[in-house]
Every structure is written in C-alpha cells, then in structure tokens.
Amino acid sequence: MANAQMMEQMAKSAGFIAALDQSGGSTPKALRGYGVAEDAYSNDEEMFALIHDMRSRIVTSPCFNGEKVIGAILFERTMDGDADGTPVPQKLWERGVVPFLKVDKGLEDEADGVQLMKPMPELDALCERGVSKGIFGTKMRSVIHQASPSGIKAIVDQQFAVASQIGKHGLMPIIEPEVNIKSESRAECDAILHDELKSALDALPEGEQVMLKLSIPAEANLYSDLVAHPNVLRVVALSGGFSRDEACSELTKNQGMIASFSRALLQDLRHDMDDGGFDSALGGAIDEIYEASAT
Incomplete structure (x- = not known):
C-alpha cells in the first residue's frame, strides 16, 4: 500500500x-x-x-x-x-x-473530438514494478480538442476504468484529461469535463481516492467543488x-x-x-x- x-x-x-x-x-x-x-x-x-x-x-x-x-x-x-x-x-x-x-503509452488518433489513450496490455506488470521501486502513484494523459459530450464521456470513462485497475496495486492514480487550451470551444470543453468528472467521482466507493491533473480552466475556480470532493486527494494543473x-x-x-x-x-x-x-x-x-x- x-x-x-x-x-x-x-x-x-x-x-x-x-x-x-x-x-x-x-x-x-x-x-x-x-x-x-x-x-x-x-x-x-x-x-x-x-x-x-x-x-x-x-x-x-x-x-x-x-x-x-x-x-x-x-x-x-x-x-x-x-x-x-x-x-x-x-x-x-x-x-x-x-x-x-x-504509465500511458501515448494517444490514439483524434476521433469524436478527443484522443483516447492507447491500450496498455502490460499495465499490471508495470504497476508491480513501480511498487517494487517505491513509486507512490501513476499518471496517464488523454486530450480533449472539441466540446463533444460523447467524446469527453469516453475520455472520463476510460480514465476511471484504468484508475481502478491501478488502484488495485495500492498506487494513487493521477487522472489527466487535458483540454487543449487552443481549442475554439475550450470553455465548453471545461464545462462538459467538469460534469463528467463530478459524476465519475460521485460513483466511486467511499474512501477510494484519485488525483486529478487538469488544464487550467477558462473560467476561474470552475473545479473548486472537485478540489473539495472527498474522493479527490489533490487537483493539480498542467x-x-x-x-x-x-x-x-x-x-x-x-x-x-x-x-x-x-x-x-x-x-x-x-x-x-x-x-x-x-x-x-x-x-x-x-x-x-x-x-x-x-x-
């Protein structure tokens, strides 16, 4: 642990x-x-x-x-x-x-306004190695380019599924769904991402925590409720x-x-x-x- x-x-x-x-x-x-x-x-x-x-x-x-x-x-x-x-x-x-x-292996090509993470078939083995070397937690990155509700939901679903797998190794997952700050729909991307993250966090079991690594939002303090969420250890900015x-x-x-x-x-x-x-x-x-x- x-x-x-x-x-x-x-x-x-x-x-x-x-x-x-x-x-x-x-x-x-x-x-x-x-x-x-x-x-x-x-x-x-x-x-x-x-x-x-x-x-x-x-x-x-x-x-x-x-x-x-x-x-x-x-x-x-x-x-x-x-x-x-x-x-x-x-x-x-x-x-x-x-x-x-x-721990991520890079990004898939853009589809539905986002780039999901590539498959990580060796993730469990990598997590075990990390634990043996004294690693505390992990980080994995996806990218959001457009305000696509279905694309952003897919990003969050994938991130939380992999986070659950990582957490079983006793590691603290940092979830990083980056919003492209050059996106013409940046503020809308932020808003959709906020709501999807909130739903995913609310669904976590009591006591299970993750960290969030997020683009600095166009609207100041948009993520303040996520900072205070009991299932969030820390929110960090890229x-x-x-x-x-x-x-x-x-x-x-x-x-x-x-x-x-x-x-x-x-x-x-x-x-x-x-x-x-x-x-x-x-x-x-x-x-x-x-x-x-x-x-």
Whole structure:
C-alpha cells in the first residue's frame, strides 16, 4: 500500500509536482528546449541517455527537494535509472519528493473530438514494478480538442476504468484529461469535463481516492467543488503550452489547485550552463511556481 508519509504529504503539503515524464514522442522537443539539437544523437538510446542526464541534473540539484517540490512524475526509463548512483525513485524520496510514474503509452488518433489513450496490455506488470521501486502513484494523459459530450464521456470513462485497475496495486492514480487550451470551444470543453468528472467521482466507493491533473480552466475556480470532493486527494494543473509566467498567473486565479508543470518548469534550463547557473535558473522557476501554487 501507499506510504502513509507520502500520502500525508500529497494531501496537505504546500508545493507542486514537477512533471519530468517526457516520453519518446516528446523527448526531441524537450531536448531542443534544453539546447540539445537532434544531430547530437543518432538513435533512441542516445536520445534517452541525454534526457536522463538532464533529469538527473534536475533531481540532484540542491533546490530540488520536498520543501517546495512535493512530487515528481517520471518516465518509465527514468524510474529504472539512477541519479548519483541511487535509483531515481529512492533518490527523490530521500530528498522529500514523492515519486510518480507515467504509465500511458501515448494517444490514439483524434476521433469524436478527443484522443483516447492507447491500450496498455502490460499495465499490471508495470504497476508491480513501480511498487517494487517505491513509486507512490501513476499518471496517464488523454486530450480533449472539441466540446463533444460523447467524446469527453469516453475520455472520463476510460480514465476511471484504468484508475481502478491501478488502484488495485495500492498506487494513487493521477487522472489527466487535458483540454487543449487552443481549442475554439475550450470553455465548453471545461464545462462538459467538469460534469463528467463530478459524476465519475460521485460513483466511486467511499474512501477510494484519485488525483486529478487538469488544464487550467477558462473560467476561474470552475473545479473548486472537485478540489473539495472527498474522493479527490489533490487537483493539480498542467501548463498546457502556457509560458511559465502565463501558467502561474492563470493558476493563481484557481484556489486549491497546485501546479504540475513540465515545460513551464524547464524552459530556462540549458545543457551548457555551469552548475551555478543551472541551479539558479531551476531555483528561480521552482520559487515562482511554488508561489503560484500557494496562492
């Protein structure tokens, strides 16, 4: 079962969750943002080694600790790797940061205005591995592009079905039905998603909890009742293409939501920085996101 100290931290501590879970499709973009061009590697193994070096540098930075970063979401290869000779999940928890694992295998092609998750036939085995490595919870992402009631219902139904499977392993599932912030029907997507999430949460057994990772809504505090729902441990916000300043500004309008940013956290980091410059840039980002999450 989940570590009680980790559960307490995720439920009550001030701070935010770092998203360090870029996978195969998004890794080249993450590396470009880090200042590593695609001609710096010739195959997937070299690419993943470079992104692992970046993540290791982040999680071992003096400013990356549980005082402000209360959790971190990892890619499967990162979970299996080491940082300073210590397994990454163990290293994180030694620093007071709760480890999560991205478990989805990417997105289906868009249909009915949404992108469902691809099948995950090895999910049970992956969850078992995660438990053995000290992982507290999981994260899985779907995307909503249009205000399609049937499509959004399908997204929520799939997310909660997989969450139930994950919960049987004693892991805390983070449900992430991202609304595309560039959608022309963004506000309507948010409203439909809210109602579907509320219905699904109301149907959960008493005492069964999930976490929600949601796009920052067009209408401030739209999700306030979900933040307070007894079946929700925490509601976190993704940056979804906003710059860090934009994401933090929008987040402060939504009480009770904390950040779970990826690009907005990493946007100022470059591979050729010396340690002092790197730690200063990361520390500044952590401080800004922490303040927005505490508002």
